[in-house]
Amino acid sequence: MSLSNYEFNELEYLLGKSRAENLSSDEELKLRELISIEQPSAEDNSLDELIKIGLVLVGIYLLAKLLE
Numbered sequence: 001m002s003l004s005n006y007e008f009n010e011l012e013y014l015l016g017k018s019r020a021e022n023l024s025s026d027e028e029l030k031l032r033e034l035i036s037i038e039q040p041s042a043e044d045n046s047l048d049e050l051i052k053i054g055l056v057l058v059g060i061y062l063l064a065k066l067l068e
Contacts, residue, residue, distance in 0.1 A: 001038070001060075001061055001064060002037050002038055003034065003037055003038065003057075003061070007034055007037065008058075008061055010030065010034060011031070011034045011035070011054055011057065011058065012058055014027055014030060014031045014034070014054075015031075015051060015054045015055060015058065018031070018047075018051055023047070028047060031047075031050055031051075031054065032050060034054075035050055035053055035054050035057065038057050039053055039057070
């Protein structure tokens with residue numbers, strides 16, 4: 001996995017915030033940047049698609065940590 005712990009925590013925060021309220025344009029850009037580290041082809045996807053991909057990535061990261 002390519003995300004650092006800090007980046008992973010940022011990704012979790014932004015995904016959680018996106019469920020409670022709208023992300024600012026800067027936050028949306030940061031979310032795109034973080035997701036594109038693991039999934040470069042997702043960079044141009046809609047925000048809803050990015051959130052779905054981000055949730056899958058968080059799940060994969062958590063599973064990988066459990067299996068370590």
